[in-house]
Amino acid sequence: MLSVLRIKNFAIIDEVDVVLGPGLNVVTGETGAGKSILVSALHLVLGARARQDLVRSGAESAEVEALFVPGADIARQRLEALGLPADEEILVRRVVQPQGRSRALINGRLATASQLARLSAGLVDICSQHEHHTLVDPATHLAHLDRFGGLLAQRHCVEAAFRRASEAATALSDARRRLAERGERMELLRFQLAEIERVHPQPGEQERLEAELQRLAHLDRLWQAVTGAEQRLYSADDAVVGILDQVGHDLADAGRYDVALTELSQRVELLRTELEELARDLQHHGERLQAEPGRLDEVEERLHALRALGRRFGGSADAAVERAAALRDELAALEALEIELDERVAALAEAVDEARTHARALSAARHDRAEALGRGISAQLAGLGMGGARVEVEVSPVEGDDDDPLQVDGARLTASGIDRAEFLIAPNPGEPPRPLRRVASGGELSRALLALKCVLQGVDPGGLYVFDEVDTGVGGAVAEVIGQKLRHISRRHQVLCITHLPQIAAYADRHLRVDKEVENGRTRSRIVALSDAERREELARMLGGIEVSDASRRAAEALLDSAGSRVAP
Structure with a gap:
């Protein structure tokens, strides 16, 4: 209220x-x-x-x-x-x-x-x-009939069945379109996949090579730093390891008179050993730097290929890796399209069969209730000074299209079923009923x-x-x-x-x-x-x-x- x-x-x-x-x-x-x-x-x-x-x-x-x-x-x-x-x-x-x-x-x-x-x-x-x-407007008459006849629950069943059938028809149409386009599409997919596989990018490869390029671009500076450190620690006449060796020897000799100095000499020895190992590691690293004279060209060439591939397929080599996986999946789906098409045809037939059952039942109920609605309106009009008027509710099939897969008994299936309704009125006795919109x-x-x-x-x-x-x-x-x-x-x-x-x-x-x-x-x-x-x-x-x-x-x-x-x- x-x-x-x-x-x-x-x-x-x-x-x-x-x-x-x-x-x-x-x-x-x-x-x-x-x-x-x-x-x-x-x-x-x-x-x-x-x-x-x-x-x-x-x-x-x-x-x-x-x-x-x-x-x-x-x-x-x-x-x-x-x-x-x-x-x-x-x-x-x-x-x-x-x-x-x-x-x-x-x-x-x-x-x-x-x-x-x-x-x-x-x-x-x-x-x-x-x-x-x-x-x-005849478009509203069907809703009036369904409300009068208590048919809304049946109508909702038809709406749900129509929605499923419509979705199945759309899926079948899409599968047929893809089948028609399959040859050209598969050729394009294979070409793109071949582009990616020629480069054969690996996940994370571009990022790793970008970091390596930074290292190789400064190779001289790196080698100087490594060899300089090794010399100061070990190879030079005044290297730290040599100095520590002498310090340790002096402390050990003096330790005959002071036990504490013996312990200190042992600590110096441990430090000398650690620095000697560090010097050897620096020497080996320097040798590796000297052993890769053509690596810079290799990395630059590989990065050029990866970057070009990234620009073609999403911005990075990793995007190209993902694109390759998607291309393989789509190719597999297209290769199995005949199987999918058969499944779509069967699904549509099942959905239309379900919708047909509900639509036929609703249509029969509408025809049954249409006469009662017409009599009811006529009786009400009689009390409103139109005693000679006769109202009929005409229920007829919705015109179908031969190419439309959603048809029931030649009528087009819609969300409201297979019927259209229109109120007809004969204002005076002896006259044939005609559409309300034309004569009232x-x-x-x-x-x-x-x-x-x-x-x-x-x-x-x-x-x-x-x-x-x-x-x-x-x-x-x-x-x-x-x-x-x-x-x-x-x-x-x-x-x-x-x-x-x-x-x-x-x-x-x-x-x-x-x-x-x-x-x-x-x-x-x-x-x-x-x-x-x-x-x-x-x-x-x-x-x-x-x-x-x-x-x-x-x-x-x-x-x-x-x-x-x-x-x-």
Whole structure:
């Protein structure tokens, strides 16, 4: 249930809180007062596209808030489906800037317009004059039939089966394409693999050679450092090892008179031995440096090849190694493509067979329920002054394409099955039924829409129905019947009805009036909840025009008595 609709700086509304109650909420007011602005605001807060002209002139932004109290279970399910924390209430807020940009929040958390639209499904059903266009659009008729027939679960099975079949068809098409391109592709892959294998790069090789190149580029300096160190340690006349040898000998000789010097001479000997080994290692390293006179050219040549390969295959030799592995895998897959193709054909056949079973069952159920839906709408129209009208729901196969692999019994398989549906109407006895979109007038469309909602109310989820002047083109006794049907619907759903007919307004549980006034040179609309007395005056105005007479007041009282309605507390 929609509890409160708060509107601020929206069109010609500066600020208003619209408090709705259960049952039938009716909104009336003079033409041009801004009644339909309520519906526009509701559309916006439920995800409609924001426009800069929605912002009241001179305001920094327009804001619309809607507080829904749908029941703890429904609210929790809706919020959790959107990944939002569970709560017993749903507060939706939409803010529009003068430039047309907007932001949306659900229970204080930022949300997208698509999330608002998903949230509103089942919470609000707006039935406006604009929906007449959807009523005459055959694309919507199949969904109405499925809802009426309780076929949504079967439809979901068909959707899932269609998705699997579609994916299988795409995979088969891709395999066939790759098979057709295989020869040329394999030639390219083998050429690229041969390029890499000629160089035969090893993992990490380029990095190791880059380091070695740095060493070889400074070979003279390295050799000088090594030989100089070796000479100072061992080969030179004043080498450290020779000096330590003499020091050790002197300390050992003196040790005959002082034991401590003997221990020190031993330490000197250990140091001399270690430095002698270090000198030998330096000598061997110097010999190795001298033994690689052509190594620099080898490394430079190898690096040139590796770098060129890297530029060709991803930036480095290691990338070329990885590319070679990928090329081998793809070649193996292409070589086994015939096997994959057979598997794809079998998978598609299995998926289409499953989809065919579900689609046939759904189609049979639709044909069975179509007659009942047509009878139900016809019966409702009879009470709306169209007793001679007959509605039929025509179910026919979706035209297929011989080249389309997703076909069932010659019909094209879609996510909604193999059927299309269209409402046909014979407005008068003896006439053949023809498409509703071609023969129905505006008033007939209004009544057909209401009749459809009456038939579907038992299968629609509990929520808010919004009727925006669906009474177009009717009046008198028919208007009173419309009021009765709206009241009947309101016993199962919360209803918000915008009307210009007093016969309908008389059935309200709660009556709101939209007034337009000029204050300080600015036009604004305000919305007020009417008391019993104010309500009688409003109905009298609607009956009698500008001047409210005693006769129109008595007529208003009679309408209220006939409707047996009272304002909700």
